[in-house]
Amino acid sequence: MARTGPAERPLSPHLQIYKPSITMVMSILHRITGAALFFGTLLLVIALVALASGSSAYGTVQAIYGSFLGKLVLFGYSWALFHHMCGGIRHFVWDTGAGLERGTRMKLAWGTLVASLGLTILAFVAYLAG
Amino acid sequence: MSQESSTSLRTPLGRVRGLGAAKSGTDHFWKSRVTAVANVPLTIAFVVIILMLSKRDYAGAVKLVGQPLVAILLLLFIGSATYHMRLGMQVIIEDYVHSEGKKIALLMLNTFFAIAVGLASAYAILKIGFAG
Ligand code: HEM
Numbered sequence: 001m002a003r004t005g006p007a008e009r010p011l012s013p014h015l016q017i018y019k020p021s022i023t024m025v026m027s028i029l030h031r032i033t034g035a036a037l038f039f040g041t042l043l044l045v046i047a048l049v050a051l052a053s054g055s056s057a058y059g060t061v062q063a064i065y066g067s068f069l070g071k072l073v074l075f076g077y078s079w080a081l082f083h084h085m086c087g088g089i090r091h092f093v094w095d096t097g098a099g100l101e102r103g104t105r106m107k108l109a110w111g112t113l114v115a116s117l118g119l120t121i122l123a124f125v126a127y128l129a130g
Numbered sequence: 131m132s133q134e135s136s137t138s139l140r141t142p143l144g145r146v147r148g149l150g151a152a153k154s155g156t157d158h159f160w161k162s163r164v165t166a167v168a169n170v171p172l173t174i175a176f177v178v179i180i181l182m183l184s185k186r187d188y189a190g191a192v193k194l195v196g197q198p199l200v201a202i203l204l205l206l207f208i209g210s211a212t213y214h215m216r217l218g219m220q221v222i223i224e225d226y227v228h229s230e231g232k233k234i235a236l237l238m239l240n241t242f243f244a245i246a247v248g249l250a251s252a253y254a255i256l257k258i259g260f261a262g
Pocket residue numbers: 030031032033034035037038041081084085086087088089091092162163166167169170173211212214215217218219221222
């Protein structure tokens with residue numbers, strides 16, 4: 001229902017009132033990476049359609065994706081993918097009812113970040129070495 | 131979806147319990163989780179395939195994507211990811227867009243985008259696979 005006039009009771013405190021914590025940051029990052037991946041699927045469909053279209057179309061895509069800016073975007077995409085994957089696995093743990101205690105929550109949040117950065121670096125090293 | 135007729139003796143409260151205010155119960159949550167679980171192995175396969183692709187020229191890339199196992203893994207990834215992202219983006223839209231008209235338009239666009247990306251990718255993979 002639309003409220004008319006000022007509220008007569010205290011409203012619940014909103015985001016900006018809280019001191020940022022790692023769990024908050026990881027929560028919003030899960031959403032941001034999810035949304036980024038949503039649009040990131042364009043990168044995949046463009047490459048696949050180009051590959052199906054022929055060598056000149058694919059060559060153009062290769063040149064763009066292989067440029068410095070292109071590589072930067074792909075690096076960011078791969079981090080978003082790994083981060084969202086690790087964050088998702090954290091959600092699976094919570095879905096069982098486990099891992100919601102303060103200490104565990106913090107460990108899981110940091111673990112997500114460390115794992116996602118580790119996997120991104122691993123993939124990047126594999127790319128350079130391959 | 132409620133199968134009960136309007137002549138049911140159950141109270142409205144009793145009817146809504148178990149399905150919740152959105153009347154779809156745990157359906158959305160469950161599909162989001164099933165696709166999320168599927169996404170884990172499929173994402174890893176996807177990353178490995180992309181890393182392999184990055185080392186190949188056009189002819190090599192066509193050959194790789196044309197391999198049945200690679201094509202099937204890519205198709206599974208695309209199917210699961212686009213279904214999952216549509217559910218996820220729906221929640222984001224419902225959380226932030228409160229004007230009814232805008233919300234419905236964005237929810238439609240969300241569905242169109244997911245299906246277009248999914249079908250275009252699937253078509254490209256199949257074309258490469260069948261044409262060789
Ligand atoms: C790689 C494995 C993945 C896992 C384990 C995973 C897991 C999850 C989970 C558990 C949620 C729900 C979070 C919640 O209930 O609040 C979620 C949300 C979401 N996912 Fe994924 N996901 C994966 C991949 C993807 C991919 C590839 C995309 C896009 C192409 C994607 C897009 C989204 C979006 C848009 C949301 C909504 C975010 C939100 O509501 O805050 N996910 N994911």
